[in-house]
Each structure stands twice: as C-alpha cells, then as structure tokens.
Amino acid sequence: QAKTARQVLAAAERNMTDATELNYDFRNPFVICGATYVPIYRGQKDVSCPYCTSRFVPTQEGQLCTVCELSVVGADASGLLCSPSQIR
Numbered sequence: 551q552a553k554t555a556r557q558v559l560a561a562a563e564r565n566m567t568d569a570t571e572l573n574y575d576f577r578n579p580f581v582i583c584g585a586t587y588v589p590i591y592r593g594q595k596d597v598s599c600p601y602c603t604s605r606f607v608p609t610q611e612g613q614l615c616t617v618c619e620l621s622v623v624g625a626d627a628s629g630l631l632c633s634p635s636q637i638r
Contacts, residue, residue, distance in 0.1 A: 581605045584617045600627035 573588065574580065580589040581596075584604040590596045597611045598604060601621035606613075611624035621627065631637060 583607045583610070584615065585610045585613070585623075597624035599623050600625050 575589075575591070578591045580591045582588070583590055583596075583606050584599070585606055588607065590605055590607060595608050596605045597608055598606065599615040599618060599621050602615060602618040604615060604617040606615075606623050613623050615621050615623050628637075
C-alpha cells in the first residue's frame with residue numbers, strides 16, 4: 551500500500567493542475583438545472599418542479615424531480631401551499 555501511495559503522490563506532483571473547462575457565460579444570468587447541472591440562461595426554455603420550484607432543462611420534463619423527489623417535473627400543480635393567502 552505504501553508503494554501505491556508513493557506512485558499516486560508522484561503522479562499528482564507531476565501533473566499539478568486542477569483546471570477544468572466550464573461551460574458557462576459569466577456575463578449572462580443563469581440558473582442551474584437540478585438534474586444535469588448545466589446552466590439555463592435567461593431567455594432559454596426551462597421547466598420547473600411544481601413542489602420545490604427547481605428549474606430543469608426541457609428534456610427532463612415528465613421525470614421525477616431529483617431535488618425533492620416528490621413531484622414530476624413540468625406537471626401542472628399548485629405546489630406547496632402553507633397559508634390561505636397563497637391560494638390564487
């Protein structure tokens with residue numbers, strides 16, 4: 551195990567970079583998809599969970615929400631209502 555640990559340490563010291571290419575435009579406001587973790591920029595189509603209001607890319611419509619695991623993404627529902635004043 552010590553030999554393996556030394557090999558891993560040597561490999562990490564040779565390649566000392568954690569750089570990862572990110573796919574987003576920092577000048578454009580966005581939210582993150584709750585399932586795929588890709589940015590959804592302002593003006594792009596998205597769907598949301600009616601219970602927790604998490605936002606998702608349109609391909610996730612009809613799937614179980616990965617955030618709350620209680621509702622179907624894009625379903626037509628009132629969501630969580632805590633008081634009578636929230637009813638429209």
